Amino acid sequence: MENSELLLDKLLKANGLTLSVAESCTGGRLASLFTAIPGCSHYFKGGVVSYSNEAKINILGVNAGDITHYGAVSQSVVEQMARGAQRMFGSDCAIATSGVAGPGGGTVDKPVGTVWIAAAYKDQLHSQVFHFSGNRAENISKACKTGIDMLLTII
Numbered sequence: 144m145e146n147s148e149l150l151l152d153k154l155l156k157a158n159g160l161t162l163s164v165a166e167s168c169t170g171g172r173l174a175s176l177f178t179a180i181p182g183c184s185h186y187f188k189g190g191v192v193s194y195s196n197e198a199k200i201n202i203l204g205v206n207a208g209d210i211t212h213y214g215a216v217s218q219s220v221v222e223q224m225a226r227g228a229q230r231m232f233g234s235d236c237a238i239a240t241s242g243v244a245g246p247g248g249g250t251v252d253k254p255v256g257t258v259w260i261a262a263a264y265k266d267q268l269h270s271q272v273f274h275f276s277g278n279r280a281e282n283i284s285k286a287c288k289t290g291i292d293m294l295l296t297i298i
């Protein structure tokens with residue numbers, strides 16, 4: 144079975160679509176999966192590692208009140224991150240991640256492994272919360288694969 148990023152690579156190239164990413168908990172891993180593929184410059188517009196709330200607000204245009212009210216790991220924030228990436232890069236598609244990769248940082252409401260992911264394709268936007276189990280590297284890998292798979296399902 145082909146890797147999800149290779150399937151998305153083929154789909155984006157075949158349909159002349161572009162992609163951008165907005166990452167928090169995945170820390171650039173998502174972008175690196177695509178930039179490792181030869182020819183990705185045909186569709187990959189760029190990415191933002193918005194690890195801090197300030198970056199989410201100042202670069203991606205996330206509403207500060209939503210971060211205060213819902214937290215950075217929330218549906219509202221991750222959806223705004225995806226739309227912000229689309230707007231910033233002028234891309235057809237975007238994937239955004241925000242979560243708690245671990246091993247620390249978890250709370251009762253948002254334990255380690257909690258990750259909100261949003262996938263945007265033109266006007267469509269799908270977001271979902273996931274509860275991954277594993278160490279930091281495993282949670283980051285799972286979040287990346289899941290985000291790619293989410294985008295594949297809506298294109």
